[in-house]
Amino acid sequence: MIINHNITALNTHNKLSSATAAQGKSMEKLASGLRINKAGDDAAGLAISEKMRSQVRGLDQASRNAQDGISMIQTAEGALNETHDILQRMRELSVQASNDTNNADDRTEIQKEMNQLTSEVSRIGNNTEFNTQKLLNGNKEGSLTNLAATAGTVTGAVSPGAAVAGDAGNLVFKVDGGASKTATIATSDTLAAVVGKINTAAGSTIASIDSGKLKLTSGTTGTSSSISIDASSTAASLSYLGLTATTATGAAASVKEGAASLQIGANQSQQFTVTINDMRASALGIAGTAAGAASGKDGGVSGASFVGASAANTLSDVSTAGETALDISDATKASAATKVLDQAIKNVSSERSRLGAYQNRLEHTTNNLKTSSENLTAAESRIRDVDMAKEMMNQTKNSILGQAAQAMLAQSNQTPQGVLQLLR
Numbered sequence: 001m002i003i004n005h006n007i008t009a010l011n012t013h014n015k016l017s018s019a020t021a022a023q024g025k026s027m028e029k030l031a032s033g034l035r036i037n038k039a040g041d042d043a044a045g046l047a048i049s050e051k052m053r054s055q056v057r058g059l060d061q062a063s064r065n066a067q068d069g070i071s072m073i074q075t076a077e078g079a080l081n082e083t084h085d086i087l088q089r090m091r092e093l094s095v096q097a098s099n100d101t102n103n104a105d106d107r108t109e110i111q112k113e114m115n116q117l118t119s120e121v122s123r124i125g126n127n128t129e130f131n132t133q134k135l136l137n138g139n140k141e142g143s144l145t146n147l148a149a150t151a152g153t154v155t156g157a158v159s160p161g162a163a164v165a166g167d168a169g170n171l172v173f174k175v176d177g178g179a180s181k182t183a184t185i186a187t188s189d190t191l192a193a194v195v196g197k198i199n200t201a202a203g204s205t206i207a208s209i210d211s212g213k214l215k216l217t218s219g220t221t222g223t224s225s226s227i228s229i230d231a232s233s234t235a236a237s238l239s240y241l242g243l244t245a246t247t248a249t250g251a252a253a254s255v256k257e258g259a260a261s262l263q264i265g266a267n268q269s270q271q272f273t274v275t276i277n278d279m280r281a282s283a284l285g286i287a288g289t290a291a292g293a294a295s296g297k298d299g300g301v302s303g304a305s306f307v308g309a310s311a312a313n314t315l316s317d318v319s320t321a322g323e324t325a326l327d328i329s330d331a332t333k334a335s336a337a338t339k340v341l342d343q344a345i346k347n348v349s350s351e352r353s354r355l356g357a358y359q360n361r362l363e364h365t366t367n368n369l370k371t372s373s374e375n376l377t378a379a380e381s382r383i384r385d386v387d388m389a390k391e392m393m394n395q396t397k398n399s400i401l402g403q404a405a406q407a408m409l410a411q412s413n414q415t416p417q418g419v420l421q422l423l424r
Contacts (some may be wrong), residue, residue, distance in 0.1 A: 003419055009412040016405035019398050026395035035386040045383050052380040058266025059373040066366045069262040069274065070359055072130040076276050077355040079128040079136060083279060084348050086117050086124075090286070091341040093117075094326070097334035107329055115313055118281045118325035123317035125280030133260075137319075138278030140260050149221035149253035152176075154229060156214040156242030169234025171241065175202055176218055176226055185237045194241065214241050218250060225250030264365050272365070274358055277351055282319040284344040290324045294336075296343040304336035 028037055036042045036049065096102070097110045125136040133139070168187045172180055183201040185194055191209055198207035198216070206227070208215050218225040229238070231245035238244060259275040281287035285297035290309035295301050307313045307327040315323050326341070328334035 003416040006412060006416055008415060009409060012405055012409040012412050016402060016409055019402035019405055023395060023398035023402055026391055026398060029386045029391050030388065030395060033386055033388070034384055035391075036384050042383075049380050049384045052376050052383070055266050056373050056376045056380065059369050059376065062264050062266055062270070063366050063369040063373070065262055066264045066362045066369065069260070069264075069272075070362045070366075072133075072135070072260065073274065073355050073359045073362070075130045076128065076135040077352055077359070079124050080279060080348055080352050080355070083121055083124055084345065084352070086121055087284075087286075087341055087345045087348060090114060090117050090326075091338055091345065094328055094334050094337040094341055097328035098331050098338065100331050104329070107334070111307065111325070111328055112312070114328060115307075115315060115325045118287050119316045119318075121279075121284065122281040122287065122315065122319065122323075125278065125283070126317050135276050136279040138280075138283065140258065140274070140276040141278055142259060142275065149223075149251060150225075151218040151221045151250040152226040152248040153218070153250075154216045154227045154243065154246060154248045155210055169237030169240075171198065171237050171243075172230035172233045173198070173202075173216065174226075174228040174230065175204070175206055176220055176224060177228075180230060185234075185240070214243065216243075221250050221253070223250060223252045262362075264362070264369070272362070276355070278319075279348065279351060280319050281315075281325075282323055284347060285340055286326055286344050287315060287318065287323040290322055294326055294340050296340040297347050298343045301336055301339045301343070303332055304340050305333060 029035060036046050039046050093110050093114055097107050102110070126134070128134070128136045169185055171183045171185055173183075174180055181201040181203075183194070183197040185197065189197070191212075191214060194214065195207040195209060199205050204219050206216055206219060208217070216227045216229075218227050226247055226249045228247040229243050229245050233243075233245065259273050261271045261273050264270060264272045277283070283297075285294065288294055288306045290306060290313075292306050294304040294306050296304070305327045306324045307329070309322065309324060313324050315325060326333075326337040328337055
């Protein structure tokens, strides 16, 4: 009999350890409901399921994006509903003014309402917003356009020639309203040397040669950008450089927001573009240059015109200064104005129809995204989630094996004590 190495106990212990480890894994899966709790459980399955998770979350966000797009479109279309009502009333007024039972005073009163309604059409176009973004003022009718801000620039009027006596002097200047800088110009300086001295004095590159002339440009852009030539500069140096005491200020950037791109997919470039046209009075052809001809939005209208400029005919919320409403001061003009308003109504109807088509498309997009998300979630679940019934069966089996191994380990530990019987 052997007592130093209890092989039976060792074997039983190994089986007990395996059953205990397997039971621990089963309990982890049952507690989390997941078949894959760490990469070691299924390395490939983890990678695949994580890609599916990113797609599912992307699809869910894309669905919310599409719903936000629908809300934006509904905002624009709702505003155009009121524009439609206003145009119908304006057409009613033009028909009324076409009747010669009205005298000049009557038409003057009708013109007052026509003016106010025209202003309201423009106000709706200027002020309709979604999340602070203008919708009906033309900002979203086309491709994105960025007009870069400019910097303050001063260019010499003449090309400096050979220096003559008295050309030496100080050029005093300011950049962006900062402290005065001084560049000392010598009689023998070439234009290139002058550029170097100015840049050294400024501490940045503001001077350059433009077609043989000295050019000073601020290092920044926008309305805060400026270059100032101080009048205290020596007159001879200003004459030599072709400069005068002056201040040049840059212009601010002008940005057109452009068409709205809606991200309606989980991946790059899965976008849908929504364009909304300018729906203000001038864009619809019902407001224009005072006393000018009104040919209508689609053209071809004759005999219509805009009322002359006066305090009574001044419009508010106009696209450009000086716009006035359609003139209905006599039967001929009022009748022609009716045709102009017909075209405006048709264009608003067309815009609303297009917006409605956008909305219907996005509703189908939302439904498709939800279906795709549901199917991908099911696929990810088949990889990642645990079969609870099956895992409970495994856990029960491992539990029984563990208890049995524990009992056998106790028995195998008792076996070597039989040696004691030989000592009696």
